[in-house]
Amino acid sequence: MESQPLVSVITPFFNTKKFIQEAIESVLTQSYQNWELLLIDDGSSDGSTVIAQHYADLYLEKVHYFEHDDHQNLGKSTSRNLGISKAKGKYIAFLDADDVFLPQKLEQQVAILQSQPETGMVYGPTQHWYSWTGEQQDYQRDNIRPLGVQPNTLFHPPSLVTQFLKIVGIVPCTCGLLIRREVIEAVSGFDDTIQHMFEDQVLLAKICLHAPVYVDSNCWDRYRQHSESSCSKAIQTGKYHPLKPNPAHQIYLNWLQKYITTHRVQDAELSNALEKALYPYHHPMLYFLLRVKNKVARIARKKFPGSVHRFLGTQLLGDKYIPPTGAMDFGSLRRVTPMSQAFGYDRGQPxxxxxxxxxxxxxxxxxxxxxxxxxxxxxxxxxxxxxxxxxxxxxxxxxxxxxxxxxxxxxxxxxxxxxxxxxxxxxxxxxxxxxxxxxxxxxxxxxxxxxxxxxxxxxxxxxxxxxxxxxxxxxxxxxxxxxxxxxxxxxxxxxxxxxxxxxxxxxxxxxxxxxxxxxxxxxxxxxxxxxxxxxxxxxxxxxxxxxxxx
Missing domain, CATH: 3.40.50.150 (Vaccinia Virus protein VP39)
Structure with a gap:
């Protein structure tokens, strides 16, 4: 077994002059030494090209600069695929030009993949990084993205895809991944038909349906939160909302449904989760009416005399209040399945x-x-x-x-x-x-x-x-x-x-x-x-x- 196999770090960039140097430096300062950095210029016009070329000239054996024909802007997926085609490493990592790796990232992730030959990919929780501004109030906003699944666990296909559909906000960031090159090649990398939103989830779905994935508890990277990111811009323009139905999400779900059908993935829990995720798009009027019905029901429960009586009894008598038979209101707990199958990790601390x-x-x-x-x-x-x-x-x-x-x-x-x-x-x-x-x-x-x-x-x-x-x-x-x-x-x-x-x-x-x-x-x-x-x-x-x- 190689003690230090080559890792290819792929960094696509488009007009990221403000941040790209810090991203590059976070690779240069890795405790793991056997890496190559592939800087993929997606048609930048703000000076970030000059910065990337400077580092490529300075570190001729380690840092490499590539661009599309005629310096075109072709999108994230195409740029990352270009990087994959040029990569020579046994393992591949992705780092967006506005994010950073922590120093032990490559060393610890390589050790995991080296010790687990059957594992196709490893990732851990990523820090949502607000404090890069240096403002005191932003330090209090830093937080670790929830894993939503049991950490330090090897997940076999298709369990992670099912969990990603069920729980909003637990999909790992691209900067958190380390993937075997043969796994990326086996699933044909990113999909060039999806470029700007959910393009990362497309690759993740392919990998998690193809190979076992190890989820670790360690945080190895920082995802910079700023108003100029593609995600922030999509939210600002109304093209995307993390908690509401939106066109970008529908495009991804339609792609996933077609992919699962084409590759004959048969799993009842996955199918049910996908059907539930698609429900607002396949039945928008029923979904709207259901939301209205639930809102009205919540208001009504507060207005009915019986509800008021039970509420006052609970407030005044606390644990001594016992509702009469037939007056129990289980509310959100009237269900035969739990809120979380992962001991509550996806909601907070178990x-x-x-x-x-x-x-x-x-x-x-x-x-x-x-x-x-x-x-x-x-x-x-x-x-x-x-x-x-x-x-x-x-x-x-x-x-x-x-x-x-x-x-x-x-x-x-x-x-x-x-x-x-x-x-x-x-x-x-x-x-x-x-x-x-x-x-x-x-x-x-x-x-x-x-x-x-x-x-x-x-x-x-x-x-x-x-x-x-x-x-x-x-x-x-x-x-x-x-x-x-x-x-x-x-x-x-x-x-x-x-x-x-x-x-x-x-x-x-x-x-x-x-x-x-x-x-x-x-x-x-x-x-x-x-x-x-x-x-x-x-x-x-x-x-x-x-x-x-x-």
Missing amino acids: VDRYYIENFLAHYQEDVRGRVLEIGDDNYTRQFGGYVSSKDSVQRITQSDVLHVTKGNPKATIVGDLTCGDNIPSNSFDCFILTHTIQLIYDVRAAIKTVHRILKPGGVALVTVPGISHIGDYQWADYWCWSFTALSVKRMFEEFFPAENLQIETHGNVLVANAFLYGIASEELRQEELDYRDRNYQVTITIRAVKPDTV
Whole structure:
């Protein structure tokens, strides 16, 4: 396997004099060195051509300038396809001339594709970048584009296309992608008939219908938000709206329907999602009437005496108010499918993650010395930090990542907790084990290993699900257990003294229902999240300390 295969970065540009230099510099400063940058001039007339040619002259072996015949303006898709035709790399990345890569982008994405030969593309969340202006108020507007799906997961066709149709705003940015060259060639790159809006979604749909795609939790790029971008201009002129039916969206959906039919993609969930997305265009009058009907119904519910009575009862008596039989108003919850199939990731922070991260924050002083974490080191980095805000001494001396199979580029140890003889004994000061042992059939053997690999005095910070759905995609095939505080207590007491265990439950009837529906923690009030009812155990947290003398 090549240690550093060539990556071709393709940057089309059209009148981006203000930003193109910063985009180019973000490639030049990559920690990964084996790249080529292809600057594709789409007929610029503002001076950006001169800037691009200057860098091509300055870095003759690394930066290359191309343009269309007669310096024509032919559009994004045609320009990117020109770049693909000239590219020599094993992997291909795209960077628009007003966006930037973060320094570790290529290094970390290449590592993932190198370790996962079956994966055709990798991407992570992109930062919506307002603070490039340097204005103080814009720093508060920066945000990370939601993934909308379970991170650190390999998705097989056509699951991602289905999710992109269902959830507005989770389609990845082109600057977030790294793709195998043979995959792009197999799907014939971009479609020259769609140039300016949704042209990126065309390529994404082709790839996600053709090859497995790995979605990572790391952010590697910034998508500049400014009024001169093609998306902003389309919104300003009324040609596009992210939340309303519009011609550009219809063109894309019609293309997708034809593509799926031509390539004989047969998947019921995908077909249903596409049909639902096309409904406003195929039945515009019915769609309009349905929206009016729903709006009238909402107003009517507020006006009817029964609704007023129930509203006042709820407001005055709070949780003590119980509607009479037949007077229950389930509202948005009267449905047999959840709001989210992804634990609420597509709406915000999942409810269980609220409890997990609060638990780790409470015991973050335990995250020190040699730390082991499952799957990745995100929580190790988030809660490890320094001894104090005024002390430059790091609490963590070594960070390890355990994964059950080969192929995870972040893993330093490959082993199975139920029979992991290769995991060293008495070695770890802290083991962060969040929501994992429900996927292990032999839980007792796993807890035995946890005890064995901790140093004397070492701490295991463990969380397990109580009330939960079992997820979809890869998790449903491995989810064996849900727990109670009693079952956890009895299992852990087989290996840890009772006085060395701190076991707590989190959740209540409201939180349990919200979590099952896929409602995010941000949609609940803090007092609702923090109220504990042991009869509704959504998440169970365990702090287990190995005795100093064994």
